Amino acid sequence: xxxxxxxxxxxxxxxxxxxxxxxxxxxxxxxxxxxxxxxxxxxxxxxxxxxxxxxxxxxxxxxxxxxxxxxxxxxxxxxxxxxxxxxxxxxxxxxxxxxxxxxxxxxxxxxxxxxxxxxxxxxxxxxxxxxxxxxxxxxxxxxxxxxxxxxxxxxxxxxxxxxxxxxxxxxxxxxxxxxxxxxxxxxxxxxxxxxxxxxxxxxxxxxxxxxxxxxxxxxxxxxxxxxxxxxxxxxxxxxxxxxxxxxxxxxxxxxxxxxxxxxxxxxxxxxxxxxxxxxxxxxxx
Numbered sequence: 677x678x679x680x681x682x683x684x685x686x687x688x689x690x691x692x693x694x695x696x697x698x699x700x701x702x703x704x705x706x707x708x709x710x711x712x713x714x715x716x717x718x719x720x721x722x723x724x725x726x727x728x729x730x731x732x733x734x735x736x737x738x739x740x741x742x743x744x745x746x747x748x749x750x751x752x753x754x755x756x757x758x759x760x761x762x763x764x765x766x767x768x769x770x771x772x773x774x775x776x777x778x779x780x781x782x783x784x785x786x787x788x789x790x791x792x793x794x795x796x797x798x799x800x801x802x803x804x805x806x807x808x809x810x811x812x813x814x815x816x817x818x819x820x821x822x823x824x825x826x827x828x829x830x831x832x833x834x835x836x837x838x839x840x841x842x843x844x845x846x847x848x849x850x851x852x853x854x855x856x857x858x859x860x861x862x863x864x865x866x867x868x869x870x871x872x873x874x875x876x877x878x879x880x881x882x883x884x885x886x887x888x889x890x891x892x893x894x895x896x897x898x899x900x901x902x903x904x905x906x907x908x909x910x911x912x913x914x915x916x917x918x919x920x921x922x923x924x925x926x927x928x929x930x931x932x933x934x935x936x937x938x939x940x941x942x943x944x945x946x947x948x949x950x951x952x953x954x955x956x957x958x959x960x961x
Contacts, residue, residue, distance in 0.1 A: 704805065707767055707816040711801045719802025722795045727803075730785060735806030745785045747888065752803050755810030756885060756919050759902030761911050764918050766819025767811070773800045776902070783899035822914050825931045834939060841940025843867045844933045849925065851937075854880050855892045858944060860960065877960055882921035890920040895944035896953045909938050 700716040723731075732739040735752035742749050750757070759776060760768035774796055780788035791799075804811040829837035845851045846859050847869035856879050857864065861871035881889040893900060902917075903909045913934050916924035925934055947953035 704812060705814055706801060706804050706811045707818055708814050715798050716802055716805065718795065719798035719800070722791065722799040723802050726789055726791070727799065735803070741785075747784055747886070747890075749785070751886070752806035754885070755804075755807030758917050758919055759912070760819075760918065761821060761915055762819030763822075763915065763924060767816060769818055769821070770797070770800055773803065779902075779904055781901040783901050822926050824910060824914060824926070824934065827935055828932045829935060829939065837936050837939035838943045840933070841936035841938070841943075844929065844937050845940055848933065849929055849937065852876060854882055854921065856894055858896070858956065858960070884921060885919035890917075890922075892922070895941050896947045896956070900945070906938060906942065909941060910934060913937060 698713070698717045699720055700713040703710050703712045704716065705711075728739055729741040730739045730745070730749040731737055731752060732742065732749075737749040737751040739749065757768050757772070757776075759781070760772035762768045762772065776786075777789050777791075777796060777800070780786045789796075810816070842859055845855075846857060846864050847867045850869075852873070857876045861876070864871040864876075879892050879894060881891050884890040900909070900912070902912060914924055914926040916922045925937075929937075947956065
């Protein structure tokens, strides 16, 4: 019993020391913004409480709970974030990281975290310190926020939007180079696309910058990790998924076509778990 009590007291003392420690003595300039040492220390303590188990003490995604996780936890030392509203190679905005922490990433081990706004802002700043060459300095500039036009379809033209989106998906944007197809070969041929690929109805793993193969989602089966509503789906089509091979489509195809693909993808997501999904898959065999 004495050994147990002593061990417990030692653990409590060690934990107390960690949480009372203040590793930051001075402020830092992160993307042109001065962040106080107090804020960074608050972020450090928040990270130790909520994030270190998966992302690790050094932020490399190698925490004790990371083993066997697929996808693995993000390596913050890369300074590369998959699901943000900025072009590839540009710094995201804080609200991007806030959204990912608040909502989590469905289909992964990244949970939504209900923490105070103060701690949310602090841990966001702390995470940046793992990639000083990316974030630190007056010269670091955040990415431009892209703007897309208003929905050109609306509920009254939903059927038209889905039909247009199906063609853009399979032919014009050739999403089937990575994602699986959902239209019959004859229909794709009628649209002027290549319907002969043997892997047309398969997902194609892609090389990524995260040391693992990125598997595109089956929209009728998998969760879309950063999508919470139609607006966030539009944003993902605009910006892509950084480091995964999924490009952004803003200014590559028209805004109307981006909206059409969003409607089409939503229609595929609506099939999840339904008899209609089974019927579609049977038809495509």
